[in-house]
Amino acid sequence: xxxxxxxxxxxxxxxxxxxxxxxxxxxxxxxxxxxxxxxxxxxxxxxxxxxxxxxxxxxxxxxxxxxxxxxxxxxxxxxxxxxxxxxxxxxxxxxxxxxxxxxxxxx
Amino acid sequence: xxxxxxxxxxxxxxxxxxxxxxxxxxxxxxxxxxxxxxxxxxxxxxxxxxxxxxxxxxxxxxxxxxxxxxxxxxxxxxxxxxxxxxxxxxxxxxxxxxxxxxxxxxxxxxxxxxxx
Numbered sequence: 001x002x003x004x005x006x007x008x009x010x011x012x013x014x015x016x017x018x019x020x021x022x023x024x025x026x027x028x029x030x031x032x033x034x035x036x037x038x039x040x041x042x043x044x045x046x047x048x049x050x051x052x053x054x055x056x057x058x059x060x061x062x063x064x065x066x067x068x069x070x071x072x073x074x075x076x077x078x079x080x081x082x083x084x085x086x087x088x089x090x091x092x093x094x095x096x097x098x099x100x101x102x103x104x105x106x107x
Numbered sequence: 108x109x110x111x112x113x114x115x116x117x118x119x120x121x122x123x124x125x126x127x128x129x130x131x132x133x134x135x136x137x138x139x140x141x142x143x144x145x146x147x148x149x150x151x152x153x154x155x156x157x158x159x160x161x162x163x164x165x166x167x168x169x170x171x172x173x174x175x176x177x178x179x180x181x182x183x184x185x186x187x188x189x190x191x192x193x194x195x196x197x198x199x200x201x202x203x204x205x206x207x208x209x210x211x212x213x214x215x216x217x218x219x220x221x222x223x
Contacts, residue, residue, distance in 0.1 A: 035214065041145075043217060045214055048211055088151075095141075
């Protein structure tokens with residue numbers, strides 16, 4: 001099984017701060033997903049990437065296949081970014097999920 | 108982008124009854140759908156994988172007779188929780204994989220089940 005480690009587990013930031021969430025995995029993958037889950041429970045897929053870097057608005061996701069590591073960055077954070085961010089890796093069969101990073105952005 | 112819907116979003120049922128949750132891919136054909144369960148403050152746990160037209164593959168520890176999965180068409184999979192018990196109360200999430208873009212997987216918004 002592909003072990004997925006996220007850090008930090010919990011993160012509190014002030015509005016406007018630059019935020020980084022990290023994800024490491026143990027074996028080769030075909031793709032990596034970054035998901036956002038709000039307190040109500042619904043999951044939103046933010047990024048799916050297999051190499052390089054993707055950007056969507058204030059969110060940036062990068063992946064280093066050789067180092068088996070991905071980062072999710074949030075620029076100019078806002079209280080509405082408060083959510084749990086989950087990294088999931090696709091080894092070709094199904095997804096293995098990290099435990100999530102709980103982010104709280106305060107005004 | 109591709110959209111996956113789930114219905115209902117919330118359901119409350121009494122112990123002993125059965126509940127059906129639907130997962131639909133709205134604008135693409137999903138050859139494979141996945142059902143996950145999430146307990147409070149925990150990550151998603153894969154319950155089963157269903158391919159259109161064939162029997163679902165259940166993960167170890169998941170009772171196939173209790174959690175009936177049907178993937179009758181390329182756009183619909185259903186999860187039926189039979190003879191529900193309070194310990195079945197959880198958040199159930201489906202995701203769908205498009206056959207063409209095989210590594211892309213899209214998530215439904217989830218269904219919160221409460222068994223009283």
